[in-house]
Amino acid sequence: MPGNFGSRRDISRKDFLALGAALAGTSLLPACSAFSMDPESADRSRSGGRAGATTAKGKEAPMLAARVKAGSLPPVAKRLPANPRVIQPLERAGVYGGTWRTVEASTDPSWLWMTVCHDHLISWDPTWRKIIPNVAESYEIRGDGREYVFKLRAGMKWSDGKLFTADDLLFWYEKIYLNKEITPVLPSTLQINGKPLVVEKQDDHTVTFRFPEPNALFLQNLAIHGPPFRLLPRHYLEQFHKDSNPNLGKDWAQTFLEKIDELNNVDLPVLTGWVPKNPHGDGDRQVWERNPYYFKVDPDGSQLPYIDKVVFTFFQEQGPLILQAANGDVDLYMRAEVTTPKNRPVLARGQKNGGYKLVKVKDPTHNTIGICLNLTHEDPNKRRMFQNKDFRIGLSHAINRPQIIDLVFLGQGVPWQTAPRPEVSFYKSDDMGTQYTVYDLKLARQHLEKAGYTRTDARGRRLGADGKPIVVSVLIQSRYPVMIDAMEFVKGTWAKVGVELRIDTASPELVGTRMDANKYDCTLDVGEIGYVDMLTDPRWLFATGGSSYAPLWSRWYEGGTPKEEPPEAMRRQAALYRQKVVGTSDVDTQYAGIKEIIEIARDEFWTMGISRPAESYAIVSDRIHNVPGDNRMWLAFKCPYPAVTNISQYYLEGE
């Protein structure tokens, strides 16, 4: 070493090249292509869409036509069912090819459920108004929602080319739904009042789902993001099930559950438009490639989807994800945590260079912040206080909503209570949303006094029944910094009427644990379900599972301990829900029922809100077409957009 200090120029150019070649030769094993500078697997580039545009469309994608020619795939006519589902393209018939580039927050598969994973027996139509057949050729509801008859498509095939029949549904019912090892407890949407459903096969293409009592929301519960049961292939799964393969060991159920994980088991045959090529758990990116047996065609009879591949690049942080979008590397993306008002300036600025636009998307969220006082508080004094409607009205009047909207939500939104959005068809009135939203400290004091809290101490703090100053601790999930900012303002104005607000932040898990234990005064929640999804999930109207304002009452409704019977008004709401909404498949009766429930909720004023959020937006590149335009999509879990807008008819063209 010492002697070599000055000899660093001794390596000659020749030596260097030889060294480089040797290095490359040893490290890059795949023989002849090792020195290639191009991506090894072709067709990942942007050129796919353009190439397709110049050739006639034909009945199937060029990449499949090539495989048919090579003899590795049957002709397209044999792959489609006898009666394929015909999809009307939104603007015009597309061209084949290309890769839909998109991004995903790491490990959260929601965006997959909202796009490539969503093909059930039925589906919402693109306007979120009615349920239409999808995998099923048709369906029929009998006996007020007691019986559901699905007619399947003759000759329809799984992505591996095997037939999809009634036996597959029956397999799910007998071997998964009824198997105690795989389904120890029945999902609440697949039973009614504790009684299981019965599935029967009429013939190879007809299946009946029968509930002992009407369960009119069954179809809506199937149409959600991540449905309670999925369509699974019997022919593939039988080898992993104890009933059909007795050689399996004790842990077979665990293996079976891994085998039906469609995101990670790339061998699992599926019915969706694209099939995964690598497991989701790779955590880096996931590639989905067209399903050669997909059952949809356009009006020309050309098999869908138009797009060859969908590539999801995973991100752990929002920063790179947003930059990637602003850079024009994303064709279509809409997820609430990215497409927030906060990120809008950056994304709007990148539009021209990145070659994309921001399309307005409606948000079914009815409230930025739902304030949930614990109506079943363990301390009797506090419980009486929170349950007093005048006390709640007083607090509501003591919130300066316009100020919070201006300073926390950047001026976007309008003051609103935890009430249905004005767009919902079953409740056309604004009165529930706007009641008690006026900022009026005098009115607030009047209501608090009416509630019986008239005494104040020397420092102007209002005294509770126990003679101590009233303190409300609000438990905020630390992942919502915006809520903490907003509550700082509420704290200031509540103090003016003599109520002290203490802000207590904790991780979502801890908040959940404390809520389950009924150990909190008040908590906050995003008012997510505020559009027609209120029909299937009325948590903001009365205490059901998922509601945050009365744990003991929710448990009374859901089953579970400890529980407590709610007041008469809420019992009436629950009864109405069972009879008129779940108990009948007649839409008019359902709407009348939910309207009554809303009116009770309005009169009782269980929870209060701050503001209705501004609209959201989607990132849509200039080269992806047939995507619905402004205000025609919703950001919803109960109706997964964009999947319901028939993503198989999207196509790529131009840059």
Add this chain to the structure above:
Amino acid sequence: MLTFVLRRVLYMVPTVFLISVVTFAIISLPPGDYLTTLVAQMRAQGVQVDAGQLATLEHRYGLGQPLYVQYLKWISAIGLHLDFGQSFQYNRPVADLLAQRLPLTIVMALTTLVFTWVIAFPVGLYSAVRQYSLGDYLFTTIGFLGLAVPNFLIALVLMYLGYRYFGLSVGGLFSPTFADARWNLGKVVDLLGHLWVPVVVLGTAGTAGLIRILRNNLLDELRKPYVVAARARGIRERKIVVKYPLRIAMNPFVSTIGWILPLLVSGEVIVAQVLSLPTTGPLLLSALLSQDMYLAGSLILIVSVLTVIGTLLSDIALAWLDPRVRLGDR
């Protein structure tokens, strides 16, 4: 020497065992488990979570059992079959996840190490030999800036500059076109094109530290009488510096080799998180956040074991370098 090494290896057994117990305890300490995380997530997404679903999940993940049973299950599977268990979050074996991410992590860490040394070594040498020269001030100032500015901030700035002025696709270690291509020269070039960002980001802090250490040690040595004596005898300055003072000043380089091993796995968590790199750092972070017990436990265990092994290697190297260490043990 042999007894010294044997003794150290024996000490490692109870250490690793205790580490595994502590690891598991730490992961289990926070309230709730993977299920509560999942439920909190689902609630936030507007998904109704019912008791039935919860029971199914609990059954599926075997979370109802007492802690010591869970621990024994976990540690015996690792000990007997090198089976690290199943990641709840990814629904895949932990070993798969590790196998996928470790190679790139190691490549990145080693590249960073080489980068750090290549920069720090000559700069440290220069600024010691030419103390208080313009170059010394310049390099040490840059070094201090690198040390003082948080790594993630440098990452963010580099990322923004890349996007704003070069239209680079940011994040990750490959361009989209190469991400799932097979390895070839193009992919290696593509990797190198992306690798420099994290390497520079991670290297800056380490470089500054090493420059200081080398500079100070060397300065100490350069003032010692034997150097003065050598210089008086007319030996060339370059030879004087390289022959003895530099070798002694290099001690910190050698004795910190052991710390490199754990850094291979966990050293770059925040930077990798910010840059969305497919390495083990972000895996560990997300596993901890969602209380993905087996994944987090396995990663922490591996890091700890690597630290223990690294310390052993360091000690052996030191014992070999410095006879006093060996003798003191005898």
